[in-house]
Amino acid sequence: MTTTDYSPKPGAAPVGRMLLAQTAFETRMLLRNGEQLLLTVVIPTVLLVLFSAVDIVAVDGPGKRVDFLAPGLLALAVMSTAFTGQAIATGFERRYGVLKRLGASPLPRWALLTAKTGCVLVTEALQVALLTVIALALGWSPQGLATPLGALTVAALLVLGTAAFSGLGLLMAGTLKAEATLAAANLVFILLLLAGGVIVPLSKFPSAVQSALELLPIAALSDGLRSVLQTGAGVPWSDLGILGGWAVLGLAAAARFFRWE
Amino acid sequence: MHSEPAVQIAGLVKRYGTAFNNRVPAVDGLDLTVAHGAITAVLGPNGAGKTTTIETCEGYRRPDAGTVRVLGLDPVTQNAELRPRIGVMLQSGGVYAGARAVEMLRHTAKLHAHPLDVDALVERLGLGSCGRTTYRRLSGGQQQRLALAMAVVGRPELVFLDEPTAGLDPQARRATWELVRDLRRDGVTVIVTTHHMDEAEQLADHVAIVDRGKVIATGTPEELCRGGAEDALRFDGPPGLDLGPLLKELPEGATATETATGSYRVEATVDPQLLATVTGWCAASGILPERLAVQRRSLEDVFLDLTGRDLRS
Ligand SMILES: Nc1ncnc2c1ncn2[C@@H]1O[C@H](COP(=O)(O)OP(=O)(O)O)[C@@H](O)[C@H]1O
Ligand SMILES: [Mg+2]
Numbered sequence: 001m002t003t004t005d006y007s008p009k010p011g012a013a014p015v016g017r018m019l020l021a022q023t024a025f026e027t028r029m030l031l032r033n034g035e036q037l038l039l040t041v042v043i044p045t046v047l048l049v050l051f052s053a054v055d056i057v058a059v060d061g062p063g064k065r066v067d068f069l070a071p072g073l074l075a076l077a078v079m080s081t082a083f084t085g086q087a088i089a090t091g092f093e094r095r096y097g098v099l100k101r102l103g104a105s106p107l108p109r110w111a112l113l114t115a116k117t118g119c120v121l122v123t124e125a126l127q128v129a130l131l132t133v134i135a136l137a138l139g140w141s142p143q144g145l146a147t148p149l150g151a152l153t154v155a156a157l158l159v160l161g162t163a164a165f166s167g168l169g170l171l172m173a174g175t176l177k178a179e180a181t182l183a184a185a186n187l188v189f190i191l192l193l194l195a196g197g198v199i200v201p202l203s204k205f206p207s208a209v210q211s212a213l214e215l216l217p218i219a220a221l222s223d224g225l226r227s228v229l230q231t232g233a234g235v236p237w238s239d240l241g242i243l244g245g246w247a248v249l250g251l252a253a254a255a256r257f258f259r260w261e
Numbered sequence: 262m263h264s265e266p267a268v269q270i271a272g273l274v275k276r277y278g279t280a281f282n283n284r285v286p287a288v289d290g291l292d293l294t295v296a297h298g299a300i301t302a303v304l305g306p307n308g309a310g311k312t313t314t315i316e317t318c319e320g321y322r323r324p325d326a327g328t329v330r331v332l333g334l335d336p337v338t339q340n341a342e343l344r345p346r347i348g349v350m351l352q353s354g355g356v357y358a359g360a361r362a363v364e365m366l367r368h369t370a371k372l373h374a375h376p377l378d379v380d381a382l383v384e385r386l387g388l389g390s391c392g393r394t395t396y397r398r399l400s401g402g403q404q405q406r407l408a409l410a411m412a413v414v415g416r417p418e419l420v421f422l423d424e425p426t427a428g429l430d431p432q433a434r435r436a437t438w439e440l441v442r443d444l445r446r447d448g449v450t451v452i453v454t455t456h457h458m459d460e461a462e463q464l465a466d467h468v469a470i471v472d473r474g475k476v477i478a479t480g481t482p483e484e485l486c487r488g489g490a491e492d493a494l495r496f497d498g499p500p501g502l503d504l505g506p507l508l509k510e511l512p513e514g515a516t517a518t519e520t521a522t523g524s525y526r527v528e529a530t531v532d533p534q535l536l537a538t539v540t541g542w543c544a545a546s547g548i549l550p551e552r553l554a555v556q557r558r559s560l561e562d563v564f565l566d567l568t569g570r571d572l573r574s
Contacts, residue, residue: 003443005447006377006413006444007447008417008447009416010346010416012345013373032359033359101411106344
């Protein structure tokens with residue numbers, strides 16, 4: 001056995017390398033986790049296929065059933081990864097001292113949070129690609145993408161939605177116990193899936209309830225995506241505004257209240 | 262070389278909770294100086310404040326009072342500068358539940374500019390046997406060894422190990438000690454907390470005994486254990502020996518007693534002269550002292566002397 005030389009030679013890796021390594025590592029951890037995959041991949045896919053094929057809920061707006069459902073399930077995919085998945089994973093990382101231990105490593109905190117965002121974006125890209133392929137196979141004909149403005153609006157909605165859900169997810173993970181986060185994040189996921197305009201149109205709710213539900217981030221995201229992709233309408237400023245508001249609130253609260261241990 | 266100590270703690274006070282629920286401080290005016298290139302053990306019973314002290318040095322906690330300097334830096338305000346230079350093993354956890362040992366170590370290495378060779382470290386600590394098992398399914402010993410490897414892989418100047426051998430079997434314990442000694446050989450400063458006095462005695466160059474948030478004694482294990490009264494010479498012989506003649510030959514203040522039938526104990530400063538006196542008396546009396554042994558004061562005795570309590574209690 002050769003003897004190792006332990007003589008000190010300390011130093012942080014270049015920050016770019018740390019960021020890449022941390023993003024890749026977190027993504028690998030996520031993709032290995034069966035429950036996370038169920039949440040982020042299996043559920044949106046199954047819902048898309050099932051509700052497109054079977055006439056269970058009456059959909060809204062022009063086009064085929066899949067034209068209503070695909071934008072809603074893209075919104076659900078964003079929520080499942082940025083909010084539910086991230087909250088649960090981060091909650092357990094906090095509980096098991098992972099965040100604490102990383103706090104003594106050369107990785108700066110902002111870089112850890114950037115890596116988490118990178119991991120979320122990579123996962124979302126995979127989800128969007130998968131859902132798009134399946135929806136197209138089911139006959140989806142997305143509108144509004146012919147112009148750069150439409151594509152840009154969709155991108156802005158996805159990014160703001162990710163920011164809003166990340167802020168709320170991290171707020172939960174950084175303040176509640178890991179088990180409480182697990183339960184609450186799953187409960188919120190189911191409630192928002194049902195009452196956030198993902199597969200059930202908000203028009204099915206009484207109008208007073210509907211105007212309250214419209215303020216939910218999931219409702220703003222699915223409505224915004226639909227107004228471009230289903231109806232080809234212009235920029236959904238009010239949805240963008242709601243998402244922006246949640247993003248600012250959520251991220252500010254997370255930054256203020258997040259506890260690392 | 263180094264103009265200041267590796268760690269300098271003066272008058273550290275740390276309370277948990279709020280002003281409304283003002284409990285006994287976890288650390289209560291603790292002073293500690295740690296020399297470069299040595300192994301320093303912070304020894305004390307559970308709840309003494311070891312972890313709180315170490316975590317203040319690592320920058321996790323802000324002192325309520327007192328000053329802490331680590332490698333000449335303030336661990337809180339100069340944290341970013343300090344972190345790459347230290348290695349940290351928490352008392353527990355610190356690893357993604359779903360990570361495999363070797364990939365976790367490889368990832369930790371990537372956060373450092375000049376990490377150790379991961380394969381060599383894996384072999385050295387026997388982590389290869391963890392295979393594809395994820396962290397939460399590893400044995401306690403494997404988890405400890407992984408955390409230890411993560412603390413040293415970045416080639417730090419200063420390593421903090423919080424109870425690195427807790428729950429390890431004797432063999433794994435010795436393997437950890439060997440690694441710690443190799444670190445010292447190569448010039449790394451090591452601070453290790455423990456509630457095992459034998460660990461402190463065998464491993465450390467310097468020991469700081471902590472109790473109720475204060476350092477109550479400090480020195481090399483030899484210095485701490487010196488102090489004649491508790492040193493003793495013991496032997497077995499025929500029961501009921503008349504110890505009067507022996508006592509007359511012993512130095513002032515020495516005692517000789519039959520502690521159990523046929524077991525004798527001579528309490529005095531144990532030096533070669535004392536041994537010669539006792540064996541000389543045995544020879545003159547025609548006694549073969551069986552199981553003759555020099556009994557040194559242990560750190561456990563030191564702790565008992567200082568606090569009136571048992572270290573393990
Ligand atoms: N996070 C915490 N919140 C409240 N009390 C704590 C916390 N950590 C430690 N304590 C208390 O502070 C005291 C010292 O604890 P600690 O530093 O962990 O001691 P040791 O590591 O020597 O066992 C103990 O009484 C412990 O209960
Ligand atoms: Mg402790």
